Amino acid sequence: MDLSSINPVLLLASLIVAATPILVAAIGELVVERAGVLNLGVEGMMITGAICGFAVAVETGSPALGFLAAAAGGAALSGLFAALTQFALANQVASGLALTLFGLGLSSLMGQGYVGVKPPATPRLDIPLLGDIPVLGRVVFGHDLVVYLGLALVVVVWAWLKFTRAGLVLRAVGENHDAAHALGYKVVRLRLLAIGFGGACAGLGGAYISLVRVPQWTEGMTAGAGWIALALVVFASWKPGRVLLGAWLFGGVTVLQLNLQAAGIAIPVEYLSMSPYLITILVLVIMSADRSRAPASLGRIFHASG
């Protein structure tokens, strides 16, 4: 075992990369949950985004188009969930599970011709000057656009929820959909938009795994990232800033265990691979003491009577 082979600068840089997919997916789910909807289909939407993005990027040779397609794919899949829960008034937990099962099947069907194919590389933004700063340059300024997009998303969602009227209405709908309806707000329409946004984010996050993190296509490659994103929203007490913190924590654990595997530590690989999931459970336990922050209408079915 040789721990000195682990380079802390690269570790930090790859931490940010590892955190990006769950960060983007979790920010999307946060908006959905703040609107009072619990979509457990994040994993399904992520894997669908992963293959949509991968396929389009391979076919067109453009990672940018791939990411766009991934967002569209995730949003389209979330449309099924939206139809079930908002129009057919189905149970959200069951519908979310259905979405995940369906998404896993759909993605492996779509991905049949893409196993073993190499996707076009997503370019890193080489920011002149800033990128040349030792250590900081590599850790902070040496990434691709999606990383910064993810960070920007956190800030935008935070500000949007806190300062804009639309954000206020969204929070109101999540707190008390009956009251929001009584005031004349379009509960269902707003939730449809939120679900679609969440789907697009999940798709984007999935594509980041297949196009940048890994980068190749294998069945079920998201391996629970969608569920970790869901856990992250609970961990963050539905606050955008804390989603970022949580994503980095999980990213850090993932990268560290991968580095330990590479360094040949004397623990079997399988036990190291368990660690992100175990850490998720641990964090959930610590955070579940504070349940008061959950939007009050979360998961409840809305049906306007009269």
Added chain:
Amino acid sequence: MTTTLLEIEGLTKGYPGVVANDDVSFSIREGEVHALLGENGAGKSTLVKMIYGLVRPDAGQMHLQGSPYRPAEPRAARAAGVAMVFQHFSLFEALSVAENVALGMETAPPQRQLAARIREVSETYGLPLDPFRTVGDLSAGERQRVEIVRCLLQEPRLLIMDEPTSVLTPQEVDILFQTLRKLAAEGVAILYISHKLDEIRALCDHATILRQGRNVGTCVPRETSARGMAEMMVGSAFAAPEGRGRAAGEVALDVSGLSLASPRAFGTPLRNIHFTVRAGEILGIGGVAGNGQDELLAALSGELASPPGAVRLAGVPVGASGPAARRRAGLLAAPEERLGHAAAPDMSLTENALLTGAQREGLLSRGFVRWGAARSFARRVIDAFDVRTPGPDTAARALSGGNLQKFVIGREVLQRPTVLVANQPTWGVDAAAAAAIRQALLDLAAQGAAVVCISQDLDELMQVSDRFCALNEGRLSDIRPASEMSVEEIGLMMGGAHGMEVAHV
């Protein structure tokens, strides 16, 4: 001030199986306080929902200031100058006062300006409010202020108030009336919905009376006797409950030093509660909603555990026992919320009979349910309490409020409790069912049970209680014989010292 503001002609709205409003017509002038009077279920709420654009009429038309008025949604109603304060508040507990107000406005100014305007308006009308407090932490009276201020900021021409006093102490009602009179003097028309005759006589210029969805008459309340209005409202007189004057027996229920945190996010903790109830006696516990009533019921039913000695049944500590053990010992309860707490909405009446009857009615044998026995118990409740339903296989949610409440109360009464605790036994129930339920409580006490009746309805408490006290912010006032008390004294008890401080204008 004689111009007609709103004119309603022949409004009709039907739901499957019921006609909520049938050809209702009346008009409101500017600066008029107009009462809409009727029993629960008479169609008042549906009517105002149509005026506010939440429900579309099947037939009929409305005119606002002479031009046709057909709001497709609340937004359109607000734009036309119609504002509404809801009976069950349309507030968001986790948001601040200012955010709540902003949500009720078409174009809200930035938070800081809005906060200043909230302060200004609330002081002008004697409704002090802190814009930055979280609504969940406010009392019911303060929450209503938020609703009213939200309406006033839109400078409405018509203000609809749906049962506004059901959550207020008598002193708070006075303040509200002063505010409303001031608004009326400024030319705002007020549509005031209530079934409380005294209030309407004190406040309103005209009254329209609804019965079973129809307009059955109009009157000038100041010139009409309460009895006359009551007869129009109900259609026929029925016997008031009676049966007071029993000899109180041994102490049946003894609560001492009961303090508990609320399990809900914005609930009220119970603070050092003491009281005793004797066999054959009814203790009335008044108070405005949200002052610890739900928590007190849960602590007595066994849903919330307390130190064993805090609750004693005939001297035996039961504070640490669960609901089933307390039932076995004779302490029964009927919660306020019928659907989802006292009864499971989608389950049949037979299954709901089993819900609390399992222990005392012998509906189990070795853990297996005796469905035949459960069914016949449900049948007995239905027969004894005149529950109108096709039979014990009907789902609870298919029953009307009054019938389900009769079932819920009857289910407990028929189990011959030593102590029965009922929270809001006649809330949202038609007058006939309410009278029957109150009579059942009086009869139960006459047979030697101790009864605790938690209610926000002062008339009800005065009718049934032998002794009276009030809950305020989780504290219990002194207990006094009901016959010695005036409404003013009761009001002071309900408000507590704290309530009066914020209430002065």
Added chain:
Amino acid sequence: MLRLERRPQPSRLWTWLAPLLAVLATMVAGGLLFALLGKNPYEAVATIFWEPLFGEFASYYRPQLLVKGAPLVLIGIGLGLGFRAGIWNIGAEGQYIVGALTGAGVGLAVYPLDAWFVFPLMVIAGALGGWAWAMIPALLKVRFGTNEILVSLMLVYVAEELLAAMALGPMKNPEGMGFPGSRNLQQYPAAHNAEILTGTGMHWGVVAALIAVIFAYVLLGRHILGYHIRLSGQAPRAARFAGVRPARLVLTCLGISGALAGLAGMFEVSGPAGQVSIDFNVGYGFTAIIVAFLGRLHPAGIALAGLLMALTYIGGEIAQSNLGLPAAAIQMFQGMLLFFLLAVDLFTNFRVRLRKTEVA
């Protein structure tokens, strides 16, 4: 304009009609999907639903129905109990794996002891393993209020890693010439979950599934615990008022479903699968979620739904070899079934009415 109107009580007719309609809708939509993939839709659907039962080689496939149906029903029954109570154990796949590991572990530990009690001991160990794995989310939920959905799901991934570690490490066949995977229990008679009647597919797991169905049926319909389970799912507050202790119910429901999933895993590893290997689990734990819903969370329904799902697995395999239909298409087909069921279920609680758009 269409409008939804809540029924005064759930429609009995639709409760049972909905799954049938969902299956029909899935056949149609699945047919379209297969057509898109360039297959003859009629042939593909017929291959999946007809071939295993009445086709040329039906005598070979019919027993498979029991072999594949048993774990689905066994797991589905346990999940159904929990779902009824509003307790969402979706980590049955993990409990299935751990049950297989503990069950097989006992067998492998005593190898080559030839005694009558080896197999019963493995059964107990399998149930206990699944139970213990389910107790993790249960205890965390009871003690800390942690969300059982996320924890049980995370534990699936942990169990999969554990399975790999066992197949490559402690449980590896010492005579396996370095290949991953344990000894084959089919070749160890005392530990083999063999067919009770040869050629029927009837192994002990099928018997256990049958017992579980009857047990759940009696529990839900006749016993107060079953009543409390239903009550807690429909009206949690009313359940507390009735005297149900939510914590105890969580432990009971997760415990039962974990033990049943563990049993399913144990019967599988000692029978049809034969050995602990990296790819031992094939997603029964997740498919059982569909089974539970499709069976309306009713024991008899779950038994039927389990058989139907088994049929799609077998039919899917036939379609795969005969028509070259991808395996993933079947997975999607199953997901679609759940979608349609949830959508059609609307009619159980609501009526659709035409609204007069004219406002006078």
